[in-house]
Amino acid sequence: MKAELVFIPMPRTGHFVSMVQLAKLLLNLHPNLSITVLMMKLNPDAKLAAYVHSLTATRMKFIDLPPPETHEDESSSNFVTTLLQTHGPLVKQASTNIVQYSTSVLNSPRFAGFLGFQFYILHLHDEQNVNIFELKDSDTEFTIPSYLNPVSSKLFPTFFLKPGSLPVVITLTRRLRKANGIMINTFWELESHAISSLSDASALPVYPVGPILNLESETEVHQSSDIMKWLDEQPPSSVVFLYFGSGGSFNGDQVKEIAFALEQSGHRFLWSLRQPPHPSKGLRASPPDYDDASKVLPEGFLDRTHGIGKIIGWAPQVAILGHPATGGFVSHCGWNSTLESIWFGVPIAAWPVYAEQQLNAFELVRELGLAVEIKMDYRRDGMDSGELKS
Template identity: 55%
Template structure:
């Protein structure tokens, strides 16, 4: 239960969830951005229920930006000069940001790990507009990072603002991913065969992290139940410390067994969308069922 969204841990939230699930039963079919080989048990479970047909049609990815690398060419030029699978990517989505205290701990953990890195650092929106506007980039990230961090890690890592996550994951130098565990990020990391260590922030991300680490064994645990700006019983904001960050980075970069499992799932994810693959076939079933309903 600790990885459930806070909304669902209260009666009003559970009532809303039950109502939403009831509405789903009225649909003619449900399309899901996943694939049979990834979530076999969950997908097969639906066949024995009174739910509408479930069509796993993923992974659905926007790969248009991979070839262009149109954002920060300096970062990609640097990545192209690094050894294979030697760089850890830290990227937390379009709404993923941290306060200064947490950023400093991440920086210390990164530096202590000794691994090459690319880190996307975003500035939080004003507190009163936290869910109304997206983050912006810092004019100078030195204002929130430890003194001398950028100078000490020059040549070892890059601190950047917003970047296309898919383009970065596609680069062969990227060998690990510290992620907020949004579902798009999870699907993309599997497609490119990049193992993930989990640092979920809000909503369903804790559940995604739990599934990837505990259920599927396709990610390593930095944190499973972390929620940004949560207050502990002593009244202090919960912070993931540098030691935990260092451990998570070392785990994802040095676990060759995990890397092999993720690579195997990467091959499955690509096979599923070509002719004869499970998602390709699922789309075919969807079209046939739609035509049957029209006729």
């Protein structure tokens, strides 16, 4: 008997790729299964389009959803709410001829600790009547079951503390409570405490199905042969790789501080440096590469670090982390990046940038001892060169 699954990933590269990797694993395990991926389109993404084009599985197809009639500014706090509301009817319509469609579309967390955090925020809001907004400027510590150590409210993602976005979080978490089960891209050996706490606190089944990784990077390596050639020329475990995710970028002053620190450290480095997207593109736009990175770097930096350092734009992260020359990773602590660095055994220096990455870093540094902290005052705008150099 043939079965059909419909996947509806959020329109961000990290979410999309990990969900498609899960789909590929399921197809390999079940020969009678077919999968359709419904794609919400926002800003054009050439690399994501190339990734989709490279997938030739005959039992997996992609359907582009038509753009909604109304479009919320991506910089708006109501963006996620509007995205789900406007695409809901489009998803139902596209699914009509595929499978019988459930009325709830859920975007589940990708790791166990954060799922426990979401449920705890819902508990504070619904059962303890805590005003979550009042935690914005506080340093209150909470005992959250999915974490071993007390968690400061300073580590809470900012979108949990905004009037425009908290209702979205609360609504989605309530829906998660009604699900038949939740699959999480994690594994028991990494998050055993968090997974156990979720199982103890709720009758809701939680399935750790990870690590789900996109390790098939032949296309990436081909497109970035100059990067791989440079790494081939470096000694084993000698290069520090700096990469802050598909949405990570810094202002000019912060870029200069990082550059000063790298130069003073004397270590070999490979730095994925990208410029902040134009405000008109919205907060969720991918940072473009610099046409000329020397304009934002300290004068003479490229000449002084020639031979020991390399500045690049977009980075083939999997290929770089898997290269023998890579010995350290300055990371934003996105969950995909975290799993990939653990897979390849590359030590992490945690520098979270946005979203839930503050809690990711806390878990890696304080809970699991798998990373070192660059700083823990994550809501400050930046840092000076001494912090990074040390």
